[in-house]
Amino acid sequence: MRNGAFSEQPAATPTSRRWRVSPGFTALKCAVTVLLALAAVLLAEDRPALSAALVATVVAGAYALRDLLAPVRLEADPDGVTVVAGYAGRRRLAWSQIERVRVDSRTRAGLRSEFVEIDAGDMLYLLSNYDLNARPADVADELVRIRTAGGSG
Template identity: 80%
Template sequence: MRSGAFSEQPATSPTSLRWRVSPGFTALKCAVTVVLAVAAYFFAGDRSALTAALVAVVVAGAYALRDLLAPVRLAADPHGLTVVSGYAGHRRLEWSQVERVRVDARTRAGLRSEFLEIDAGDTLYLLSTYDLNARPADVAEELARLRTAGGSG
């Protein structure tokens, strides 16, 4: 079984897989939100610093809350996929709706980034290593195996 993947069956014959954000990184976001809130308290006397600190609390809190509300970013079974959609919603896609699954790798400013692209016709879903808590290439391989096992290859 790949890192970040959860399977209800042994890795040799998966029936359902899920990929979720890293719990450790979610905890870090929550801790940063608390630290920023404490900092805002100490900046209560300085109106502009307080405003900046409160904006930072709201932004960090929003990211942490999304991770808490929708930790599973991608789930797959022999019949299709469920992907995170919007802030914390989910959308179910049958395999027949999925036109292509591929990995988009780019290097910019010396940094390499990989995204799992799920093309569902009018909608393109992009999931990062952070979203999946696994390498997008590994997830793409698992999805190809699962799709083939479901007879929708």
């Protein structure tokens, strides 16, 4: 086949996939944490402002740290999925444990939000486009393809 020519064979369906938070968004959270810490230093003389800056620094830092500790929020393969659970833990779910995968859409205050909802009976996992760095509808479709490719219909 010549370089640049198209193949007649269809592209293989991936049998495993990982979705992670955006590295750029994680970097932004880290930068905000540093800026808030600097603001706290500059506001050291003003106790109420210092307190507010320190609380904001801790909150922003906690979100940034979670992204650094658990950047992969969802993994899928023919045997099941691994989802982030709690702050930075992980839980492995076999396809047989998953009752339903769907996209949950809601509109509040004029803003639309979408989540991939993974229903595992006793637990419900909601992952947003910020968690996945992808559209939830695309992720749900990919999960169905991976599950089907693995023979777990």
